[in-house]
Amino acid sequence: MNNVIEISKLTKYYGKAxxxxxxxxxxxxxxxxxxxxxxxxxxxxxxxxxxxLLFPTSGSATIFGRDCIRYGSEIRRGIGYxxxxxxxxxNMRVLELLKYSASFYGRVDLNRIHELAEIMxxxxxxxIDDLSxxxxxxxxxxxxxxxxxxxxxxxxxxxxxxxxxQKKFFELIREENRNGATVLMSSHILSEVQxxxxxxxxxxEGRVIKLEEINALRQTAYRKVRLEFISxxxxxxxxxxxxxxxxxxxxEVTFLFAGDINDLxxxxxxAPLKNLTIEEPDLxxxxxxxxxxxE
Amino acid sequence: xxxxxxxxxxxxxxxxxxxLAISGTLVVFGVFFRTLRADAQLLNDILENFPLExxxxxxxxxxxxxxxEGYFAFLLGYITxxxxxxxxxxxxxxxxxxxxxxxxxxLLTKPIGRARIxxxxxxxxxxxxxxxxxxxxxxxxxxxxxxxxxxxxxxxMLLMTGSVFFVQLFFVGLGFAxxxxxxxxxxxxxxxxxxxxxxxxxxxxxxxxxxxxxxxxTPFAYFKGSDLxxxxxxxxxxxxxxxxxxxxxxxxxxxxxxxxxxxx
Numbered sequence: 098m099n100n101v102i103e104i105s106k107l108t109k110y111y112g113k114a115x116x117x118x119x120x121x122x123x124x125x126x127x128x129x130x131x132x133x134x135x136x137x138x139x140x141x142x143x144x145x146x147x148x149x150l151l152f153p154t155s156g157s158a159t160i161f162g163r164d165c166i167r168y169g170s171e172i173r174r175g176i177g178y179x180x181x182x183x184x185x186x187x188n189m190r191v192l193e194l195l196k197y198s199a200s201f202y203g204r205v206d207l208n209r210i211h212e213l214a215e216i217m218x219x220x221x222x223x224x225i226d227d228l229s230x231x232x233x234x235x236x237x238x239x240x241x242x243x244x245x246x247x248x249x250x251x252x253x254x255x256x257x258x259x260x261x262x263q264k265k266f267f268e269l270i271r272e273e274n275r276n277g278a279t280v281l282m283s284s285h286i287l288s289e290v291q292x293x294x295x296x297x298x299x300x301x302e303g304r305v306i307k308l309e310e311i312n313a314l315r316q317t318a319y320r321k322v323r324l325e326f327i328s329x330x331x332x333x334x335x336x337x338x339x340x341x342x343x344x345x346x347x348x349e350v351t352f353l354f355a356g357d358i359n360d361l362x363x364x365x366x367x368a369p370l371k372n373l374t375i376e377e378p379d380l381x382x383x384x385x386x387x388x389x390x391x392e
Numbered sequence: 393x394x395x396x397x398x399x400x401x402x403x404x405x406x407x408x409x410x411x412l413a414i415s416g417t418l419v420v421f422g423v424f425f426r427t428l429r430a431d432a433q434l435l436n437d438i439l440e441n442f443p444l445e446x447x448x449x450x451x452x453x454x455x456x457x458x459x460x461e462g463y464f465a466f467l468l469g470y471i472t473x474x475x476x477x478x479x480x481x482x483x484x485x486x487x488x489x490x491x492x493x494x495x496x497x498x499l500l501t502k503p504i505g506r507a508r509i510x511x512x513x514x515x516x517x518x519x520x521x522x523x524x525x526x527x528x529x530x531x532x533x534x535x536x537x538x539x540x541x542x543x544x545x546x547x548x549m550l551l552m553t554g555s556v557f558f559v560q561l562f563f564v565g566l567g568f569a570x571x572x573x574x575x576x577x578x579x580x581x582x583x584x585x586x587x588x589x590x591x592x593x594x595x596x597x598x599x600x601x602x603x604x605x606x607x608x609x610t611p612f613a614y615f616k617g618s619d620l621x622x623x624x625x626x627x628x629x630x631x632x633x634x635x636x637x638x639x640x641x642x643x644x645x646x647x648x649x650x651x652x653x654x655x656x
Binding site for chain 2: 111142145148149150151152169170171172173174176178180182183184185186187188197198200201202240
């Protein structure tokens with residue numbers, strides 16, 4: 098199986114500040130690879146080094162089998178990139194910007210711009226300056242995909258997109274993937290990676306701490322549970338398998354849960370509840386309790 | 393080519409206003425000369441009353457303001473100042489554009505090397521300056537020959553207007569180096585004014601102290617009108633200084649830019 102991206106012991110320091118340390122992983126052709134970690138873990142640093150925006154302190158990375166610093170401009174011909182934060186030339190109109198973007202890739206089918214804009218519900222005649230952040234993000238998506246890249250790199254792609262657009266966007270990425278594009282996507286939201294990716298690298302404090310098949314991650318659905326009991330908290334809850342990071346305050350108990358939900362429901366039903374919330378925890382919280390011992 | 397074209401398009405408004413300011417200053421103050429030359433002796437008498445240091449600092453100590461050459465020498469001192477502001481501002485603005493407006497992630501992730509981006513921006517500034525100077529020369533020539541009807545030597549006029557170009561080259565090199573070295577440049581204009589007026593103040597100081605070594609520190613001292621009138625040639629040492637600063641700083645700018653980290 099061919100690797101589209103190969104990263105080997107990539108290290109980047111900003112002066113003395115840590116960027117990433119000894120990051121190594123490979124992305125296979127045709128897969129959607131997730132790159133997850135809390136904010137500040139080094140996801141963007143890794144991606145920016147792949148794109149030639151940063152120069153590594155040591156280590157190397159290849160894309161399409163070629164060194165990403167030495168052959169940067171040739172490699173980038175085959176890459177579509179959506180940055181975490183989108184900024185464009187304010188005084189340009191959307192179509193003008195997209196055509197400018199297309200001009201770097203030689204012959205680009207301009208119908209493709211209209212096609213993508215329609216899918217993402219983007220008005221081409223508007224001035225960049227007048228766009229909301231969500232709409233700028235859509236411009237980013239269209240300009241990242243208009244040249245039919247072989248490798249799509251997405252850095253925190255869904256921030257700023259409403260749920261409906263997120264769904265459309267994911268469909269679009271899946272479609273590109275079916276057509277042969279390899280995808281590297283960074284995120285700090287576990288559920289979106291779980292939805293889309295086949296494998297993930299987990300990065301923490303600059304180091305990749307784990308490479309996992311998504312099925313392993315999918316089996317463990319992390320939930321943040323908050324229970325408020327009318328009288329006291331039953332002891333059986335703290336003893337349930339899969340409970341961690343439990344805090345207790347008067348009649349209220351909060352914990353992360355990654356076990357059998359039926360078992361938990363049985364235990365909870367033992368005492369009358371005042372309130373109950375179950376939500377998705379931040380990656381930071383998951384990391385604190387489930388990955389804190391992996392180095 | 394498209395980066396160059398885009399940079400030119402984005403620069404157009406600023407280029408137009410500065411070019412108008414440069415040629416406009418020449419014409420507006422040139423018109424005054426018509427009145428002045430009638431009362432030439434009176435004018436020189438009035439100016440004589442200013443202290444020498446003051447006259448030197450403002451550039452009319454050793455020129456005869458009643459002649460077109462002298463008046464032009466005085467006037468070009470200030471036109472050069474406008475030209476210097478434009479050259480430095482454009483250089484700072486164009487090279488820091490991506491970092492300042494955070495469009496790095498757009499332009500530098502395209503299939504184009506940094507050499508081509510740097511080259512396009514560098515060429516854009518140079519082309520703007522060259523065209524600006526050609527227009528300045530045409531304006532000066534037409535104005536002096538056909539409106540003022542003064543018999544000024546074309547060679548002297550070329551030397552005088554050409555000095556604007558050389559001073560601009562100095563600031564282009566400096567501007568690119570500063571823009572490449574700066575981590576983030578919030579706004580180019582205050583920095584431009586600070587740097588240009590620093591060099592202009594150095595020139596005023598030099599005019600009072602008259603120290604040749606000091607004169608090499610500021611390009612405003614390189615092309616003195618009175619020297620040009622006397623020699624009808626540039627001073628080779630100053631031309632060399634200009635070119636060394638321009639080439640040296642431009643090279644430095646490129647060396648920094650090619651390895652610059654663009655963190656998000």
